[in-house]
Amino acid sequence: MKILSENGLEEILSYLEKSINNLAKDAFENLEIDGGFEGIENFLQNQYDLRLENLLLAKNSSVHHLESGLKNKIIQQKQIIFEKISKQYRN
Numbered sequence: 001m002k003i004l005s006e007n008g009l010e011e012i013l014s015y016l017e018k019s020i021n022n023l024a025k026d027a028f029e030n031l032e033i034d035g036g037f038e039g040i041e042n043f044l045q046n047q048y049d050l051r052l053e054n055l056l057l058a059k060n061s062s063v064h065h066l067e068s069g070l071k072n073k074i075i076q077q078k079q080i081i082f083e084k085i086s087k088q089y090r091n
Contacts, residue, residue, distance in 0.1 A: 003061070003065070003067075004056065004059060004061040004065075004066060004070065006070065006073075008059060009066075009070050009073065009074070012052070012055045012056065012059070013073070013074065013077050015055065016048065016051055016052055016055060017077070017081055019051060020044060020047065020048050020051070020081055020085075021081070021084075021085070023044060023047060024040075024044055024085050024088075024089065027040045027043065027044065028040060028089045037089070037090060040089075041082065041085070041086070044082070044085065045078075045082065048078060048081070052074065
């Protein structure tokens with residue numbers, strides 16, 4: 001496995017944010033998922049995790065091989081994304 005740089009991670013997180021926001025828009029406008037808002041949010045969080053791991057694997061890395069600072073950055077970014085989604089679609 002390769003050690004990922006902070007810039008490489010920033011690129012992945014930026015792409016991932018756009019991808020999840022587009023998926024959220026589609027999910028809340030078109031999909032009917034059991035569980036209402038929470039069901040869609042769980043679906044989106046699972047997609048976030050899967051897509052993140054796939055993007056890291058494409059760069060010959062993995063969440064398990066990242067330094068703790070980069071892992072914290074991922075966690076913080078995920079929280080920010082889902083707070084925005086919650087504010088935008090909860091109403």
